[in-house]
Amino acid sequence: MINVSVLGYGTVGSGVVEILKENADLITKRAGEEIRVKSVLDLRDFPGDPVQDMIVHDFEEIKNDPDVQIVVETMGGVHPAYEFVKASLESGKSVSTSNKALVAAYGPELLEIAQEHNVNFLFEASVGGGIPIIRPLKISLAPDEILEISGILNGTTNYILTEMTNNGSAFDTVLKDAQDKGYAEKDPTADVEGYDACRKIAILTSLAYGKQLDFEDIYTEGITKITDRDICYAKKIGAKVKIFGSSKKVGDKVSAMVAPKLITSEHPLYSVDGVFNAILVKGNMVGDVMFYGQGAGKLATASAVVSDVIDEAKHVNVNMRTLWDHEKLALMPMDEVKSKFFVRVKGTKDEVQEQAAKLFGKITAVDAGFDDEFGFVTEEITEAVYEQAAKEMEIINKIRFDA
């Protein structure tokens, strides 16, 4: 029998308890042993809830419980999650977490502690919710040098952009609707500004190269500037606007960013709509592989957490090596990163086309029927070239064009 303690009885934590109960028989079979929840840490009490008698208010109780072999951390936030996870690992307990903020900030340190204590620190649920991506990236793609990762990593923003595309609605209207439906938080900043996706691409990229990519170093642009006019232009060129967390090997460096991008129907992630997430990984041997599913939600995310718990139950006192050093990954300066850009500038086509071509190089005009502005797509240019040229014109908006 394996005893589990769950830290935080919120959405994901209660999902973990539910899955371990509902699917108990098959989980016992697959793990080779019964896995049961022994205690649940929460500041609140839950009278009438199945866990009411398991609630513990003091983490020390769990840390000092020799029966607890696996700790599930679903509290969210960096502190005190970090202190609790660290103490759990140091007490010889394996940890499974859904906490992307924790993993992005302290991944290498916690993995090192787990290795020292011959236990495991797993975090499948920290990226892509229920989509198996961390384990496939670590194990299934281990033979491959990773050339590129492109992910639709945030369901809230993908939902908003999908609705804007399908209904021509404005950003604010769709955000309000998403909040009403519970798809977006009251304070949507982390989602719409790309901070959530940024931590996720930091984790994936660090794992792909075995070195630390600090999320603070990743250029991050949200979707708040995307308007219905951008969507009109996108449709004109047969494209959709999606926000990507992406990274790419360029020589001996890696470029990384979070930004809205235009993609056409040729792109494997073109049809990933609504709250769904998907991650495309390009390996130097396997080519393109893609993983798709529910990027959030109680049971989908909890399923990923429980997959880690089962794996840990099968690896008691055996550390499964995860390569993710403290050493910093060599990041390509954003200035040098190359993209095509879709650009909208003030002024009529006649007034500004010539100047745009002089500044941005070869451009292709896009006519979406607006008389007071001029839209065009550049060839592949560096961010530095874009920035320099943009200074000379009245830019309304720009979106990178992944084609």
Added chain:
Amino acid sequence: MINVSVLGYGTVGSGVVEILKENADLITKRAGEEIRVKSVLDLRDFPGDPVQDMIVHDFEEIKNDPDVQIVVETMGGVHPAYEFVKASLESGKSVSTSNKALVAAYGPELLEIAQEHNVNFLFEASVGGGIPIIRPLKISLAPDEILEISGILNGTTNYILTEMTNNGSAFDTVLKDAQDKGYAEKDPTADVEGYDACRKIAILTSLAYGKQLDFEDIYTEGITKITDRDICYAKKIGAKVKIFGSSKKVGDKVSAMVAPKLITSEHPLYSVDGVFNAILVKGNMVGDVMFYGQGAGKLATASAVVSDVIDEAKHVNVNMRTLWDHEKLALMPMDEVKSKFFVRVKGTKDEVQEQAAKLFGKITAVDAGFDDEFGFVTEEITEAVYEQAAKEMEIINKIRFDA
């Protein structure tokens, strides 16, 4: 240092040797140990090839080599692959294979032998080529009861159907072209009759439920009867024809089949075209997850084989339990399986519509502009009802409609 022996220096086998050489540095890092090919079994010699000095003609030499810890089986076919794999496992060597015929026929026995000898028998490459699907199904989806698996599991037939759809060409023309391009074998039977997909869905379904589903018991229908007229009808209803290997939990039984199906753009696999493969798995907790990539090809398939080799190198003398018993999976009789059917019958609409409705129940006519026949879609009916009704009319073709 881990020594590997490769049985069969064909397409996949030579890909394995290439990957272990080309990506040696990162594989050493990820495996925690150097992995090198020590010997290659083949009847032929390969003068001038990097493996020329490793070639061995007698399997006994490999079996009796105490230095060889991992055997890669990429010979294909059931015999002597079965005898060689069995002997390897009994000699305490782990085995990684790409051989779907072997795994479908002898999976439970070979897994049992591996467990007895504390080694591993892995077969990621046997389904979906380079797509990580076996390991995610076994480990990432371990918390879930699997409700449904739907896979585009054969690149050759998906390529043929895609070309028929895009260019309106006839089956024979596209097959010939696919053979010329090397996408189809000279003898295309195993692909176009669905036998290849049948073994793959047998493996996936057996793993999903931990019991043996014999591929011989799976209803299997190929794509040789699909004509350009079927494609016209498909387009009329906004659908594509794809051949699926699929299985589904219905009560305490599982239904399984290989058959062409019509799917609309709502289906997550609608845009999986050309030689690509994709597998959709529905779990009772995680919901829909989808895996996509190159279902065949030298390096993609070899990458999957090498991922197993690395996993085995990390699990020396530790059997990773795989649940797949000899016990037979309770298969739902095909008669009871329910589908919607798209049906084409001889005669004009006026002549046969009434009779069709009498026989098949509520139907929806589809007009693709052919005067000498009548096309319609039924509601969901059992195979038995379909068969009974079909006897009474002159059926030109039928395709199940997954909508």
